Amino acid sequence: MRPLKTLKKLYDDESHIIITEKGSPPRVMFYGEDFWVEDLPVGTRVICARPPLEGVPNVKAAIRYAINHPEGMDPLHALLEPGMKVTVALDDISLPLPPMKTPDVRQQVLEIVLELLADSGVDDVHLVIANALHRRMTEAEMKRMVGETIFDAFYPDRYYNHDAEDPDGIVELERTSHDEVVAINRRAAESDLVIYVNINLVPMDGGHKSVGTGLTNYESLRAHHNAKTIRDTESYMEPSKSQLHRSTERIGRVIDQSVKVFHIETTINNRMFEEPVGFLMKKEEDFTEFDRLKLQSFKYALSKLPRPLKRKMFFNIYAPYEVTGVFAGATEPTHQKTLEQSWKQYSVPVQGQSDIVIFGMPYVSPYNVNSILNPLLVQVMALGYLYNLNRGVPLVKKGGVIIFTHPCYDEFDPEHHAPYIEFFNRLLPETRDAMKLEHKYEREFAKNPSYVHLYRKGHAYHGAHPFYMWYWGENGRQHVGKVIAAGAENNHVPAIMGWDRTDTLSEAIEEARGFMGRGASISFVKIPPILQTDVRL
Amino acid sequence: MTHEPRAESPSTTAPRLGKAAFFDVDGTLISTNVVHAYGYYALNEGSYLGIARRGLTTLANLPLFGVLNLVDRKIFNEYFYRQYEGLTEDRLLTLNQDLFDDVIKPAIFPRAQDLIDQARRAGCRVVLVTGALDFTMSPLARHLGADDLIANRMQFVGGRATGKVIPPIIEGANKADVIRDYCEKHGISLGKSFAYSDSASDYAMLTAVGRPTAVNPDLRLRALARSYNWPVLDLR
Numbered sequence: 001m002r003p004l005k006t007l008k009k010l011y012d013d014e015s016h017i018i019i020t021e022k023g024s025p026p027r028v029m030f031y032g033e034d035f036w037v038e039d040l041p042v043g044t045r046v047i048c049a050r051p052p053l054e055g056v057p058n059v060k061a062a063i064r065y066a067i068n069h070p071e072g073m074d075p076l077h078a079l080l081e082p083g084m085k086v087t088v089a090l091d092d093i094s095l096p097l098p099p100m101k102t103p104d105v106r107q108q109v110l111e112i113v114l115e116l117l118a119d120s121g122v123d124d125v126h127l128v129i130a131n132a133l134h135r136r137m138t139e140a141e142m143k144r145m146v147g148e149t150i151f152d153a154f155y156p157d158r159y160y161n162h163d164a165e166d167p168d169g170i171v172e173l174e175r176t177s178h179d180e181v182v183a184i185n186r187r188a189a190e191s192d193l194v195i196y197v198n199i200n201l202v203p204m205d206g207g208h209k210s211v212g213t214g215l216t217n218y219e220s221l222r223a224h225h226n227a228k229t230i231r232d233t234e235s236y237m238e239p240s241k242s243q244l245h246r247s248t249e250r251i252g253r254v255i256d257q258s259v260k261v262f263h264i265e266t267t268i269n270n271r272m273f274e275e276p277v278g279f280l281m282k283k284e285e286d287f288t289e290f291d292r293l294k295l296q297s298f299k300y301a302l303s304k305l306p307r308p309l310k311r312k313m314f315f316n317i318y319a320p321y322e323v324t325g326v327f328a329g330a331t332e333p334t335h336q337k338t339l340e341q342s343w344k345q346y347s348v349p350v351q352g353q354s355d356i357v358i359f360g361m362p363y364v365s366p367y368n369v370n371s372i373l374n375p376l377l378v379q380v381m382a383l384g385y386l387y388n389l390n391r392g393v394p395l396v397k398k399g400g401v402i403i404f405t406h407p408c409y410d411e412f413d414p415e416h417h418a419p420y421i422e423f424f425n426r427l428l429p430e431t432r433d434a435m436k437l438e439h440k441y442e443r444e445f446a447k448n449p450s451y452v453h454l455y456r457k458g459h460a461y462h463g464a465h466p467f468y469m470w471y472w473g474e475n476g477r478q479h480v481g482k483v484i485a486a487g488a489e490n491n492h493v494p495a496i497m498g499w500d501r502t503d504t505l506s507e508a509i510e511e512a513r514g515f516m517g518r519g520a521s522i523s524f525v526k527i528p529p530i531l532q533t534d535v536r537l
Numbered sequence: 538m539t540h541e542p543r544a545e546s547p548s549t550t551a552p553r554l555g556k557a558a559f560f561d562v563d564g565t566l567i568s569t570n571v572v573h574a575y576g577y578y579a580l581n582e583g584s585y586l587g588i589a590r591r592g593l594t595t596l597a598n599l600p601l602f603g604v605l606n607l608v609d610r611k612i613f614n615e616y617f618y619r620q621y622e623g624l625t626e627d628r629l630l631t632l633n634q635d636l637f638d639d640v641i642k643p644a645i646f647p648r649a650q651d652l653i654d655q656a657r658r659a660g661c662r663v664v665l666v667t668g669a670l671d672f673t674m675s676p677l678a679r680h681l682g683a684d685d686l687i688a689n690r691m692q693f694v695g696g697r698a699t700g701k702v703i704p705p706i707i708e709g710a711n712k713a714d715v716i717r718d719y720c721e722k723h724g725i726s727l728g729k730s731f732a733y734s735d736s737a738s739d740y741a742m743l744t745a746v747g748r749p750t751a752v753n754p755d756l757r758l759r760a761l762a763r764s765y766n767w768p769v770l771d772l773r
Contacts, residue, residue, distance in 0.1 A: 167658065414769060421766045449558060449655040449731060450750040450768040456655075457648050458771070 016348050016531075018046040018283065025284035027524060028295060029360025031405045031487055032373065033310035034302050035295065036360065038505045044522040045354065047395075048283055049531035052269035053345050055322025059105065062326040063112050067264060070329030071337060076113070076195070076262055082121025084192040087185075088113065089215055092131040092161075093141055094366035096201040096268060101318040105266050107147040109197045109326075113264070114150065126187055127159040130196070130214025133221065133455070133462035134367070135416050136161040141370070164217040164462065165452050173258050176250040180223035185215040189259060198265040202389075202530070203342045204236045206265050207335030208252025209245070216251075218446050218464055223247050225464075227434035230474040236384075237532055238392040239339070256331055264328045265338040268321040269345055270529035277317060280528050307409070314363045315370050346532040347391060353535055355520035356512045357396040358505070359386045360527065361406035367461065367469070371413040375493045376420050378406050380469040382483065383476030386525070393535040395523055399481035401512040405505060408488035415459055419451045423466035428496050434474045442467045482515050484508040556729040558656035559716050559742065562667035562674060564735035565752045566653075566681070566772070569644040572602060574673045575620055577636045578629060595620065610708045610738045614668055618691065621670075622700030626693045630672055637676035645677075646753070646772035652733070653681050661731060662723065666716060666742065668708045687715050713741035733770075737761060 026039045056062040067076040143151040171189040173182040200206045224247035232243040239245040273280040279291040325341040382404045412421045451463030485494045486508035488501035502508040563570040579591035605613035664685045671688040678686040690703045705711045728747035737757035743749035751762035751769045
């Protein structure tokens with residue numbers, strides 16, 4: 001039975017744009033691990049997300065239906081033969097954000113798929129986390145993702161993280177027509193069937209990007225994770241306008257010729273928070289007295305806590321996402337269905353760009369789950385993700401200003417982000433030129449034995465990863481005229497990044513108006529919940 | 538494999554394009570130290586009287602060894618290696634493979650070989666730089682696939698150890714000197730090279746290269762690594 005709460009609409013479909021007036025309530029926005037409550041200038045366009053789509057009433061039924069009625073392939077049961085070798089690849093902890101409440105949808109998919117495999121006489125099954133050059137997931141994280149029963153049955157010999165640096169663990173296939181290296185996990189390459197279980201949080205994910213990116217190595221990623229490709233990508237979220245996706249598609253098609261891949265893609269709604277922080281899902285106009293009380297209580301509690309405890313607290317808030325669709329089958333037709341469903345949830349039509357765009361910067365990004373949003377990740381959130389949450393046309397005008405709210409503390413997690421520390425302290429003071437950084441230093445970091453060791457044996461991101469973070473911000477950097485870090489608690493982090501800083505949001509808006517003119521248009525993107533602007537010019 | 542603690546002569550002015558990975562051994566790649574090695578020789582001295590004498594002397598000196606090691610690694614080495622006085626060269630050489638099999642090999646940290654292999658894949662010459670004696674470390678260097686070993690050398694007169702180490706003693710600041718000489722001799726760029734150690738006593742060696750890394754660090758080295766943003770590895 002569908003719980004009653006899922007039937008409740010938080011607000012109307014059509015009221016996702018609010019123009020601030022005199023007397024409009026102040027807006028709640030993330031300021032790292034804190035909240036700011038700020039009055040915005042009259043005339044500011046506040047862009048709110050669509051309300052969460054209703055979840056499917058029975059997730060397991062939806063999964064069964066999808067694998068029995070796949071797109072462009074035979075049903076999964078018809079692909080199975082006794083004795084065959086199967087690899088099930090899974091999206092890693094970077095998806096979804098915040099991490100979802102248990103049972104994770106990956107667990108639900110696995111419970112059905114593994115039972116089907118066992119019933120079909122398929123015993124040689126490995127579960128591989130498609131973490132590419134991301135950090136290895138910890139044992140506890142792996143257990144949480146698939147549930148205790150599956151974990152106990154498969155971990156550690158048959159449930160493990162992909163190792164992009166295992167010299168014996170990668171197989172190179174033929175190159176693409178553009179001479180791009182195609183390399184994938186040996187176990188996957190040598191399997192009779194690969195089943196990829198995906199969670200699609202935003203349209204950037206899934207499709208050919210799943211196997212071709214998640215199960216590959218540094219040499220293959222270089223084909224598209226580079227400064228030029230990113231500069232030539234108009235939007236990460238609109239695959240048809242993405243040079244990045246064109247490259248992953250070419251690579252994916254080569255993989256599909258060599259390996260039989262059955263995709264199971266899932267979409268979730270944007271229900272990112274619930275009580276006691278359910279107010280984050282509401283427009284301020286809809287706040288009750290109790291919501292305001294909770295907000296003030298949270299703000300007070302956060303003001304008394306040290307930052308590590310605040311982080312701990314936020315990372316213990318799991319998202320009550322609901323599954324809105326399950327699609328299965330061949331890569332491209334399956335992903336097409338996924339994208340359609342994804343846009344239904346996230347797309348917010350907006351008329352025209354803005355001179356100034358304001359984002360509240362949350363505590364989490366895809367690369368710091370259970371860790372610190374370090375300066376490089378603040379950069380990738382501002383110029384990589386938040387800037388790119390659009391369907392081909394950026395919300396901010398060319399030469400415009402992005403303002404984000406974050407303390408920009410100079411803190412790094414040495415366990416997760418060891419190479420970031422050197423990148424930030426040694427390379428960025430020398431140059432911020434992505435091309436130069438790539439040419440001069442990327443390979444040195446990627447091959448650094450210490451960083452490779454920390455990636456393979458510890459829980460660190462690969463030595464090449466801080467470069468990817470910098471490239472990810474590249475088209476944002478090329479597009480905007482100024483970035484202002486409102487509330488940055490020091491001068492040197494914004495200075496190294498090439499940003500301005502102010503103490504308050506009002507000062508940041510004043511500075512931005514000074515740059516763009518007094519009549520500059522302002523948009524505030526109210527995230528959470530997540531949304532993507534569909535800008536019409 | 539070379540066993541010279543110092544390069545003999547600077548090489549030509551050819552550009553230094555190569556790189557090396559310099560590994561301290563005790564505490565970095567293996568969990569044992571020079572005292573374990575000597576203890577093994579002492580317990581295999583050949584006569585009950587000799588075993589008892591060397592064993593008891595070593596035991597009695599352990600607190601002093603500990604203090605000297607903390608105060609000054611150079612004095613510790615000089616004092617400690619005096620214990621070898623009188624041991625015959627042929628016995629030490631005969632026992633070194635047994636010492637490796639019985640004591641050192643089981644003490645190799647589980648992830649040490651992975652790190653060395655990774656350094657080799659990154660194009661580095663692999664060099665062990667240790668204050669231990671060369672004959673005790675040779676089997677380990679062969680086992681790990683090191684290209685070179687830079688270790689202390691015992692002086693022998695008439696086939697018997699004098700208890701003196703042929704200078705310079707490989708420890709502390711001298712480690713930095715010998716790797717500089719090594720790089721000079723082999724056309725290796727110090728700036729592109731790596732060094733790995735567990736101890737703040739190797740601070741000089743770590744700062745001599747462009748890519749220092751703390752491995753299983755003691756408290757002082759951990760603090761230094763944090764201050765200078767050096768990576769910290771755990772091979773245990």
